[in-house]
Amino acid sequence: MENLGSSSSPLKDVFYALKVNGILKCKVDDAVFKDIASRLKATVHDASTLLDVYYSVGSLAxxxxxxxxxxxxxxxxxxxxxxxxxxxxxxxxxxxxxDNPDSSTYAAGLALEALGGVISFASSEIDQNKVSIVKNGIVKLFDSIEKYDDGAFYFDEKSVRGSEHQGSLSTTSSVVRGVAAFAAVTSGKINLPGDVIQGLAKFFLGIGIPGDAKDFFNQLKVKVNTVLGSDAPPLTVKLVRAFSTGAKNSAIIESKELQYDQESGLHFLDTLLENVDVGTYVFVLEIVLHDSESDKVYATGGQIHVPIYVTGVIKVGSAEIAVLVPTLRLTYGRIIVRNL
Incomplete structure (x- = not known):
């Protein structure tokens, strides 16, 4: 915590020292905080660069x-x-x-986050005309958003003189943090298309996930084989019913066939149910063999109860406003057909 006590510490070091202290909960005298706050407020008023303002306002927060x-x-x-x-x-x-004529998408996120902090620390109301101008700028910024073939949206950064290059993940994260911080302290709405917000969610949800975004959203997948590992005969996997563990008598879905992908050999739930919320569910599955003669060779074991854990969902509130919740994950199910 030496950076907190030194008046010569760079603003960036003070910012990250405060972040670390927020986690470690080290005891710091109020006098130290007051001294830092005094220096930061003076720096904010005299700052000549966006980063100086960003680190100062962030440190005050x-x-x-x-x-x-x-x-x-x-x-x-x-x-x-x-x-x-x-x-x-x-x-x-x-x-x-x-002094730097180059414009930056990553810097836009930093600026919006800093502006959100300035509004929250204002001793008097900020000029609403200026706020409206910034909101219009956010809409223009989203005109430059890029899109992958799977529907995921992201921001990319071009080379900016005098600054470290930022990849699409850090650039997109910066913009989302900035817009969220600014929107949280201003009234009214920012007119951003709901499909773009959902596309941003796909981008973040797909980070580090094997396969494409469709694979991630369709995480209920069923692999059917025999106990010896050989391919199963032609069959259909049916979702008999699904219910929340807190409401076993109230089914959220009944009698739905899972789709079959010949290339992967997997049966999967093709759509996420609108009435599925965060929580624990039980999906009741059963196998229906296509060939009646197969009944004489294979035993399917009746209905199988599979626990499903939903830790997050994406909800689009309207055509213009959407709310992101970070993660969606459904556990994999596996059904084994016993070979007699």
């Missing part, structure tokens, strides 16, 4: 969380807001400083 009695209000929040907004470009991207 961290101090507010760790020492609620420390004054973090900005006396000239409108002036700080204007100085940040002055770096905004016509395409919705932002410059890192007035």
């Amino acid at each position: 961290l101090i507010k969380d760790q020492a609620s009695n420390v004054d973090v209000l900005l006396t000239d929040a409108n002036g700080v807001f204007h100085s940040i907004k002055a770096l905004n470009q016509s395409d919705g991207r932002w410059r890192y400083s007035s």
Whole structure:
């Protein structure tokens, strides 16, 4: 925690030291927090670069969380807001400083996050005309969003002089954090298409997941084989019923056939049910053999109860506004056909 006690520590070091302290919960005297806050507020008003403002405002937010009695209000929040907004470009991207003509998508996320902090620390109301201009800039920024073939949307970054190159994951994360922070402290809505927001969710949900986005959303997959591992005869896997463990007498679905993918040999649930929410469910599955003669050779074992855990969902509230919840995951089911 040496960076917190030193008046010469770079703003970036102070920011990350406060982040670490928020996790470790080290005891820091309020006098130290007050001294840091005083220096940060002075820096915000005199900052010449976007990063200086970002780290200063971000550090003030961290101090507010760790020492609620420390004054973090900005006396000239409108002036700080204007100085940040002055770096905004016509395409919705932002410059890192007035001396650098290159605009950046990653910087746009930092700027929006900083503006959200400035609004929350303002001692008087921010000029709503300026807020509206920033909202329009966000809409323009989303005009540059890119799309994968599977429907996932993401932001990419071009090379910007004097700054480290950012990949699509860090750039997209920066924009989403910035928009979320700005929207959280402003009234009204930001007109972003719901399909774009859902596409962003697909992008994040697909990070590190084998296969494509469709594979991830269709995580209820059933592999059918014999106990010796050989291929099963032609059959259909039916979802007899599914219910929440907290409401066993109320089925969320009844009598639905799983789709079969010949290439992978998997049976899968082709759509996510609208009435499935976060929680624990039981899916009751059974096998129906296509050939009646197969009944004389194979025993399917009756109905199989498979526990399904849903830890998150994506919900699009309307055509313009959507809410993201980070993850969706369904456990894999496996049914074994016993060879007599």
